[in-house]
Amino acid sequence: MAGELKIYRRLPGRGTTLAHYVRLFQGPDHLLQVSSTGYSEFYKRFYYRDIQAIIVRQTHLGKLWSAVWGFPAGLFGAIALVVQLNGGNGLALWIIAAVFVPGLAINLALGPTCACHVRTAVQIEKLPSLKRLRGAQKFIERLRPILAAVQGELNAEDIRARPQSPVSASPPAQAAAPPVLEEPQNVPPAVSGGA
Amino acid sequence: MNGHPVSCTKCSTPLPETFLNTAGLGECPGCGARVKAEVFPALLRRAEAGPSGERILAEGEAACFYHPQKRAAIPCGVCGRFLCALCDVELNGQHLCPACLEAGRSKGKMTHLETRRMLYDSAALCTAVLAFVIWPLTIMTAPLAIYFAILSWYRPSSIVPRTRIRSYLAILVALLQLAGWVAFFAVTYFGSFKA
Numbered sequence: 001m002a003g004e005l006k007i008y009r010r011l012p013g014r015g016t017t018l019a020h021y022v023r024l025f026q027g028p029d030h031l032l033q034v035s036s037t038g039y040s041e042f043y044k045r046f047y048y049r050d051i052q053a054i055i056v057r058q059t060h061l062g063k064l065w066s067a068v069w070g071f072p073a074g075l076f077g078a079i080a081l082v083v084q085l086n087g088g089n090g091l092a093l094w095i096i097a098a099v100f101v102p103g104l105a106i107n108l109a110l111g112p113t114c115a116c117h118v119r120t121a122v123q124i125e126k127l128p129s130l131k132r133l134r135g136a137q138k139f140i141e142r143l144r145p146i147l148a149a150v151q152g153e154l155n156a157e158d159i160r161a162r163p164q165s166p167v168s169a170s171p172p173a174q175a176a177a178p179p180v181l182e183e184p185q186n187v188p189p190a191v192s193g194g195a
Numbered sequence: 196m197n198g199h200p201v202s203c204t205k206c207s208t209p210l211p212e213t214f215l216n217t218a219g220l221g222e223c224p225g226c227g228a229r230v231k232a233e234v235f236p237a238l239l240r241r242a243e244a245g246p247s248g249e250r251i252l253a254e255g256e257a258a259c260f261y262h263p264q265k266r267a268a269i270p271c272g273v274c275g276r277f278l279c280a281l282c283d284v285e286l287n288g289q290h291l292c293p294a295c296l297e298a299g300r301s302k303g304k305m306t307h308l309e310t311r312r313m314l315y316d317s318a319a320l321c322t323a324v325l326a327f328v329i330w331p332l333t334i335m336t337a338p339l340a341i342y343f344a345i346l347s348w349y350r351p352s353s354i355v356p357r358t359r360i361r362s363y364l365a366i367l368v369a370l371l372q373l374a375g376w377v378a379f380f381a382v383t384y385f386g387s388f389k390a
Contacts, residue, residue, distance in 0.1 A: 008355045010355075032355070034353070036314075039321065040311060040312060040314055041311065041354075043309060043311070043312075043354065050237060052201075052234065052237045053201050053215075053232050053234040053235065053238055054232070054233045055204050055230065055232045056220070056231050056233075057229065058220055058228065119201065126204075133220075140233050144233070151235050154235055154238075159216065159234065
């Protein structure tokens, strides 16, 4: 049954959390986040009609990785240079330094890191697969026309005119008493979980 | 969250409109993190109250199966029970009652509601390959890997595009392991027989 539903298209970015490998897919009416453990996959759906915002924040993780790769490369390179200048054979140290250089080069080539969040009416969810600013930008470029087709366009005037509700420190007076339910039977039927 | 301002994901400071739908990143007024937000029309949409179902006014009117006081609006697409507007759940153009929805979700019949899938092909490959770490175990894990690989053809795989290469590889590795064991026992048996 492999590939029974080929309705998903891969989106830019891949990332890992503590125990999962995470990717994003473009579905017909939703964004699908697939977290894989190797043996099983977990799915999270964000419907296009519900996505309110995508928030991208640059992080310092990229600089940290540059330091992790660059420091040993520089250290062993410097020691090798000193050894060679003193007439010794620094080949082994050059080789050790060279081991770290590809990591540094790849990290620099991938560009700055970021944290990307998707916001809906009821949640702000991190997208662990979008860890690089370039990938996040590509992701937004891919998603923008899809969301425009579903939700319509949002122009600058709409953004300026949007209702602002500042978060107040004290709760509003109406919230002191719970609302009175007029129709107690107005609840969906309770369904016991299937076992 | 509708009406709430879009906030920085690091310090929760509301972002000014100059940060919304811009090409570059700006410095958050709260924490100084470089951030931007791509907002969509759903941000401005107000959450509408859902239907609650109409009360039965005339005697003899069809009533909801779950709420006898409510007028039936539509039959369930699976079980045919009459549903009021409150109990009617629309999913991919199909109208379902909460019980059928729950039954479909728990039995894995509704792909749109699935949140987890076991990947038998990955399990087969991991079983076949990881057993090399403790190689005497391969006599037991090789048949298990073949079983998982065959099972993966009959069970639903990932909902995102995926090839069967893992199953084939698992079978190949497992067969090689079994062939190795057969050769080992043959050499041991015939070697001792000749001696």
